[in-house]
Amino acid sequence: MNIRPLIPVALAACLLGGAAPAPADGLAVAAADQKAFQAFFKDRFPTLPLAEFGNGPYAVNAEMRKQWEDIMQFPPYDFALDEGKTAFETKFANGKSYADCFENGGIGVRQNFPYFDTKTGEVITLDLAINRCREANGEKPLKYQTGLIASIDAYMAETSRDKPFNIKIPDDPRAVAAYEAGKEFFYTRRGQLNFACASCHVTSSGDRMRGDILAPALGILAAFPIYRSDWGSMGTIDRRFTSCSSQMRSEPLPPEDPAYRNVEYFLSYMSNGVPITGPGTRP
């Protein structure tokens, strides 16, 4: 049998196999990434328990923690929390409510977001799920990043406090691809200042950047949404990604852009085991 004509086909198959690993391989890579990621931060902050990483800069700087404890006597997100609870419990015009769109009536589920939806083949964040719930019930979507969506997000986070991140990557090549895209985004330098997310939140975590203490990437999303003094208002994860991009002199992407959703997926998966602390407050 002449096998020569088959050689290019076999070579192509090998090359394609190399470029796109099988989902099971991708899942093994993601699990190894998570183990190495958490080990890095445990090594960098050896006295810090995993649960503390959800407190960001307050976990790694004693002076900031003291200020934060004072601020928390009257948490600045309290008004948003009340507004979010009221909105969450108010029925839509069709008589349904947010509770009808979420598992467990939307109570205590923040730790499972974002998730990969195998039906639509995309990462679904909590904010996106809130707006899709509204649209499915004939309501207009809310403006992303701040305002009412951050308040509803805050209420849902508050009902999930102390529940550890529990992000899953399904055995689906699209989910692995979304995870990998988020990972690439996190480690890629961009913008005029040539910074990656990792430049601040991995190698410089715990250090000062002018007046700020850089939060470790491990557990960095656990406190969202946050009241940020710099903003003077509440903001979602999306808002923070946008402002980080601008600070690096990189044009921000639109809210809930797939690239932002993927990086949220990657970071949340890296933080599995870190309890939800949101809503939070930051300088």
Added chain:
Amino acid sequence: MKRLLVAFLLVAAPAFAADQTAATAALAAADQAEAQAGQLGNRWVPAEAALKAARAAAAKQDWDTALIEATRAKAYAERAVEQAKEQKMVWQEAVIK
């Protein structure tokens, strides 16, 4: 006097036209470079700002400013493209292992 004016216009017109032509060409080149940066998901804030300033100047027929800003925008956009291409090759070196 009329002849003098006609002579002036004949001499000066190509100079004005050259400015406009150069500025328009620079704007097109900057747009193209910025589009490429966008395709790579790496548009820079100063590139966008310079491009906006160039367009605004062109709308006012301020060709000198349009040329300067478009040239600046193109330089930023080309650096952004270069950065994106380079990062595509090296980002994995930064991954925690």
